Amino acid sequence: MLELYLPMFLMFAVALGLCCVFFFGGQLLGEKKPSPGKLQPFECGNDSDGAQNMKMSVKFYLTAILFVVFDIEVVFIYPWATLFKGLGWVGFATMLTFIGALIVALAYVWKKGALEWEN
Amino acid sequence: MSLLGNVLEHYVMLAGLIFAIGAVGFLIRRNVLVQLMCIELMLNAVNLALVGYNRVHVGDMTGHLFAFFVIAVAAAELAVGLAIVIAFYRLKSSVQSDEADALRH
Amino acid sequence: MNLLFPLSPLLVTGFGALLLMLTEAFGTPRVRAAAGEEVVDAGAGRSGELALGAAVVLLAGAVLSVAVWLAGPAASPELKLLEPWLVFDGVALFMSFVLCLGGAFTALLAGGYLPEHQIDRGEFFPLLILATLGAQVLSASGDLLMLFVGLETMSLAVYAMIGLRRGSARAVEAALKYFLLGSFAAALMLFGGALLYGATGHTDLRGIGQAVASIGQPESTVNAGLVLLGLTLNLVGLAFKVSAVPFHMWTPDAYEGAPTPTTTFMAVAVKTAAFAILMRLLLTSFGDERAMSWGAGWPPVLALLAIVTMTVANLIAGRQESVKRMLAYSSIAHAGYVLIGLVATMRSPIEGQASVMVYLLTYTVSTAGAFGALILCGSRGAEAVSYDDLAGIGRRHPAAALVFTLFLLSLAGMPPTAGFFGKLYIFRAAIDSELYWLTVLGLLNSLVAAYYYLRVIVSMYFREPAPGAPVATPMRSGLVTGALVLAAFLVLAIGLAPATPLAMALGSLTGG
Numbered sequence: 217m218l219e220l221y222l223p224m225f226l227m228f229a230v231a232l233g234l235c236c237v238f239f240f241g242g243q244l245l246g247e248k249k250p251s252p253g254k255l256q257p258f259e260c261g262n263d264s265d266g267a268q269n270m271k272m273s274v275k276f277y278l279t280a281i282l283f284v285v286f287d288i289e290v291v292f293i294y295p296w297a298t299l300f301k302g303l304g305w306v307g308f309a310t311m312l313t314f315i316g317a318l319i320v321a322l323a324y325v326w327k328k329g330a331l332e333w334e335n
Numbered sequence: 336m337s338l339l340g341n342v343l344e345h346y347v348m349l350a351g352l353i354f355a356i357g358a359v360g361f362l363i364r365r366n367v368l369v370q371l372m373c374i375e376l377m378l379n380a381v382n383l384a385l386v387g388y389n390r391v392h393v394g395d396m397t398g399h400l401f402a403f404f405v406i407a408v409a410a411a412e413l414a415v416g417l418a419i420v421i422a423f424y425r426l427k428s429s430v431q432s433d434e435a436d437a438l439r440h
Numbered sequence: 441m442n443l444l445f446p447l448s449p450l451l452v453t454g455f456g457a458l459l460l461m462l463t464e465a466f467g468t469p470r471v472r473a474a475a476g477e478e479v480v481d482a483g484a485g486r487s488g489e490l491a492l493g494a495a496v497v498l499l500a501g502a503v504l505s506v507a508v509w510l511a512g513p514a515a516s517p518e519l520k521l522l523e524p525w526l527v528f529d530g531v532a533l534f535m536s537f538v539l540c541l542g543g544a545f546t547a548l549l550a551g552g553y554l555p556e557h558q559i560d561r562g563e564f565f566p567l568l569i570l571a572t573l574g575a576q577v578l579s580a581s582g583d584l585l586m587l588f589v590g591l592e593t594m595s596l597a598v599y600a601m602i603g604l605r606r607g608s609a610r611a612v613e614a615a616l617k618y619f620l621l622g623s624f625a626a627a628l629m630l631f632g633g634a635l636l637y638g639a640t641g642h643t644d645l646r647g648i649g650q651a652v653a654s655i656g657q658p659e660s661t662v663n664a665g666l667v668l669l670g671l672t673l674n675l676v677g678l679a680f681k682v683s684a685v686p687f688h689m690w691t692p693d694a695y696e697g698a699p700t701p702t703t704t705f706m707a708v709a710v711k712t713a714a715f716a717i718l719m720r721l722l723l724t725s726f727g728d729e730r731a732m733s734w735g736a737g738w739p740p741v742l743a744l745l746a747i748v749t750m751t752v753a754n755l756i757a758g759r760q761e762s763v764k765r766m767l768a769y770s771s772i773a774h775a776g777y778v779l780i781g782l783v784a785t786m787r788s789p790i791e792g793q794a795s796v797m798v799y800l801l802t803y804t805v806s807t808a809g810a811f812g813a814l815i816l817c818g819s820r821g822a823e824a825v826s827y828d829d830l831a832g833i834g835r836r837h838p839a840a841a842l843v844f845t846l847f848l849l850s851l852a853g854m855p856p857t858a859g860f861f862g863k864l865y866i867f868r869a870a871i872d873s874e875l876y877w878l879t880v881l882g883l884l885n886s887l888v889a890a891y892y893y894l895r896v897i898v899s900m901y902f903r904e905p906a907p908g909a910p911v912a913t914p915m916r917s918g919l920v921t922g923a924l925v926l927a928a929f930l931v932l933a934i935g936l937a938p939a940t941p942l943a944m945a946l947g948s949l950t951g952g
Contacts, residue, residue, distance in 0.1 A: 281414040288410035291403050320458045327465040377627040381634050388638035397643050408592045415596050419603050419619050422612045435613040438693040
């Protein structure tokens with residue numbers, strides 16, 4: 217039975233081996249000439265500056281939260297879309313109601329200013 | 336029969352194990368964000384169990400359907416939870432639930 | 441297909457919530473933001489009208505529930521199309537009425553409380569209606585999936601309603617605690633549901649019931665261990681929601697930290713909905729002879745829960761200095777009495793269920809009234825919290841003290857108030873089921889409880905505030921007064937004509 221999985225294991229082994237070759241090969245074969253400039257953390261050409269744990273503005277969380285909530289609703293639209301023909305008009309009306317509720321929520325969020333990036 | 340013996344039992348055992356890890360983590364950790372992650376872990380264990388059980392209860396897709404709803408509701412729950420955690424962090428500058436001590440008598 | 445009328449109690453709350461959401465967001469605030477201040481919420485200064493809108497929607501839900509109940513669910517065969525997802529039977533309609541009533545009380549109280557205490561946030565009212573909708577769905581659900589969706593709709597809205605006062609450490613803490621424990625409980629219930637599905641192949645409560653009833657027969661393939669584990673997890677989850685001891689730790693903190701209208705909603709609607717679904721789950725899915733027997737079923741577990749809940753809650757309630765916290769413990773104790781009624785369904789299912797339904801109704805009006813009176817006794821910066829704050833209210837504000845006394849007497853179970861008959865029916869059902877010792881313990885607990893209710897009355901009438909101590913000044917609000925008048929009317933009406941709600945509850949069960 218297990219031999220059915222042999223190709224899969226082979227693929228894993230090859231993938232892992234290839235990674236190792238690239239990673240360690242680069243380290244072993246490459247030439248290293250460290251200098252202070254090279255050892256600095258890279259930050260788009262600027263000198264690095266500021267605290268390590270940067271404080272993020274709360275609007276990132278707000279946007280992320282809204283994204284997650286609206287994004288996940290596709291979980292209901294996807295099965296409906298695959299069975300679109302079979303579900304007929306009843307399914308269509310149901311989905312329209314659902315999307316209608318989502319639109320109301322979107323209008324609410326918009327009017328409340330949660331989508332404004334400024335201020 | 337399936338390829339590797341009784342696969343269902345493996346799924347359910349794995350689900351139970353993940354659920355237990357989540358529950359224990361929720362109870363012993365005091366970092367609210369970790370506790371939130373533990374709740375997500377528990378919900379995902381539920382999804383695994385539901386989808387796993389759907390393999391024996393063939394004929395309808397109840398288990399899969401249920402899992403979809405769990406995913407969607409978990410996202411909404413997380414959104415509300417994170418909002419509360421942010422409000423808490425703004426007041427206390429900490430995400431340790433031990434800091435929630437204003438209501439102890 | 442004519443589903444609009446029988447489903448109208450749900451439709452009116454659902455669409456009402458969406459409408460109120462838009463009204464709130466697209467209106468103009470009545471308050472101007474001072475320079476440098478936080479942007480004023482669109483609902484600011486409009487709590488009064490939004491509260492009125494929410495109360496109208498919820499009262500319409502209550503009236504429509506009664507209308508559909510009077511027409512009889514049997515008159516609408518279309519409702520069968522919704523089964524097993526939603527079982528909109530007489531019991532569900534009765535509960536829908538109680539829930540909408542509790543929600544309407546909350547809306548009116550919030551309309552006075554929020555502006556008074558400068559928590560001027562219009563979101564409260566759409567959230568309140570959505571929470572009520574979730575509670576209605578929860579109490580009517582006939583499937584684990586709908587149960588979960590209803591439970592979460594209700595809970596998520598309530599979490600937000602607790603944390604409304606974002607600047608207050610106590611409110612945010614209360615929200616955090618309730619959120620963490622509530623989601624944990626929901627996850628436990630969900631895993632229990634998955635196990636029940638795995639063992640029986642059904643998520644609808646009736647299908648689970650048939651599979652559970654087949655346990656023990658030779659051809660049955662149902663794994664009894666999985667069923668037991670699933671039931672236990674579901675019981676624990678619901679015990680969290682009804683705040684039965686030992687799953688009550690969050691209750692006093694969450695009730696105390698939340699704005700008082702939210703506390704009212706949690707004590708009233710959340711508890712009612714959780715008891716409604718607990719009753720449906722136990723009697724539909726675990727209603728076979730063996731699961732309901734004393735020797736091999738759930739009744740002894742619930743009886744133990746009832747005893748522990750009543751006793752512990754009453755003993756701790758007597759030691760509280762904060763009246764709000766005392767009312768929180770009192771609501772835990774009342775959960776214990778309702779559990780007695782649930783245990784009584786063991787031998788007299790109809791009477792037991794009817795007593796639970798009537799008790800939830802009387803508890804709703806008395807508790808909403810008591811919290812409302814507490815709100816009325818305080819004003820900005822001088823909220824009535826402790827017994828000392830209430831000292832002398834009887835002289836300074838006789839009307840507030842009078843209604844408060846009425847609701848406390850009802851909670852204590854004194855005739856001729858609604859609470860007396862609620863307890864009477866519960867204990868009568870328990871005696872019918874030969875649960876004599878449980879009845880005796882319940883009665884003893886009611887006596888203990890009378891002590892701390894009377895203590896409030898004594899504070900109000902026979903004590904004066906210490907010189908120099910801060911005194912609570914009663915607030916003025918037409919909405920709060922209206923809610924109190926309605927609640928007081930219902931408490932007295934049910935107390936004077938107790939046969940009507942009992943007949944309604946019995947009729948819901950027998951389809952008459």
